Amino acid sequence: MSPKLIIFDWDGTLADTTAPIIRTMQAVFRECGWPAPADEAVRPLIGNSLSGIIARLLPQADAAQQAAVAQAYALSTLNPNNQNMMLFAEALPCLDTLKQRGYWLAVATGKGRSGLDGAIAQTGTAGYWLATRCASECPPKPAPDMVLELCDELGVAPADALVVGDTTYDLDMAAHAGCRAVAVSTGAHTPDMLAASPHLALLGSLAELPALLDRV
Numbered sequence: 001m002s003p004k005l006i007i008f009d010w011d012g013t014l015a016d017t018t019a020p021i022i023r024t025m026q027a028v029f030r031e032c033g034w035p036a037p038a039d040e041a042v043r044p045l046i047g048n049s050l051s052g053i054i055a056r057l058l059p060q061a062d063a064a065q066q067a068a069v070a071q072a073y074a075l076s077t078l079n080p081n082n083q084n085m086m087l088f089a090e091a092l093p094c095l096d097t098l099k100q101r102g103y104w105l106a107v108a109t110g111k112g113r114s115g116l117d118g119a120i121a122q123t124g125t126a127g128y129w130l131a132t133r134c135a136s137e138c139p140p141k142p143a144p145d146m147v148l149e150l151c152d153e154l155g156v157a158p159a160d161a162l163v164v165g166d167t168t169y170d171l172d173m174a175a176h177a178g179c180r181a182v183a184v185s186t187g188a189h190t191p192d193m194l195a196a197s198p199h200l201a202l203l204g205s206l207a208e209l210p211a212l213l214d215r216v
Contacts, residue, residue: 002216003180005156006098007147009165010109010119011046012187013206014091021046021188025057028073032065034058046188047110047167049140050074077115085122088186090207095128097210104130104154108146108163108173112136130154142172147179162200164209171197182212 011017022043026036037057045053050073054066061069098105105128109116113134120126131153133146151158163174166187174181175198183194183202194202201212 002213003103003160003162005104005106005151005154005161007106007108007150007161007163007179009047009163009167009170009187010107010111010116012166012189013164013170013184014087014107014125015119015123016086016088016186018043018046018188024076025053025073028069028076029057032069032072034061034069043188044193047141047165047169049110049135050112052140074112074115078118085119087123087125088206090205092125094206094209095125098213099128101210101213103213104156106130106150106154107132108141108150108170109133110135110140110169141167141169142176144173144177147173147177151177151179164206166194168193168197171199174198182209184209 008014011021022039025042029036041057045056050070054070058066058069095105107129111134113136116132116134131150133150138145138149147158147161147163151161158177158179161179163170163179163181164184165171166184167189171181171183181199183199184206185191185202186205191202203209203212
């Protein structure tokens with residue numbers, strides 16, 4: 001049965017932010033007096049909450065030091081001069097097609113509320129979303145809470161929802177919530193990593209999603 005509600009991850013799924021996230025994380029670590037983590041250390045953690053990423057990258061620091069790095073990162077990404085929030089070229093055409101077909105659209109992201117609101121404002125996409133949830137409001141992925149809260153708010157059973165994401169955190173969140181998931185290989189996790197988590201299909205881009213839904 002075709003889903004009624006499609007829940008999108010943001011970073012790496014709708015927005016081409018993997019490289020900017022890595023560069024910003026490395027710059028913030030240096031600014032805070034810590035060695036910059038390698039690209040390959042940051043990439044697999046993208047999609048988790050900010051506090052979770054910092055804790056994994058900086059286990060030698062105490063809670064206050066980790067919080068200071070997280071705050072510095074948040075301030076950097078919220079800087080009005082930061083113009084790294086670029087949607088993939090296929091994102092808006094995909095969203096337009098789905099909206100025209102009557103699908104309900106929502107967002108579940110590892111961003112905080114301020115970060116997501118800023119990203120939505122910068123990309124002019126507020127009109128697409130019936131509801132959104134962030135890691136600052138719910139337990140982070142892969143916990144099912146964001147999906148379950150979105151379904152509850154919109155009156156949709158999890159079985160009638162579909163998660164679209166670029167990380168195993170997205171796919172596992174969907175499985176824990178009792179809904180289906182589609183992976184896209186445009187973000188932080190490689191196809192081999194994504195293959196380890198439950199999913200209906202692995203797409204090369206969002207441009208393929210409408211056709212997939214025709215076959216579901």
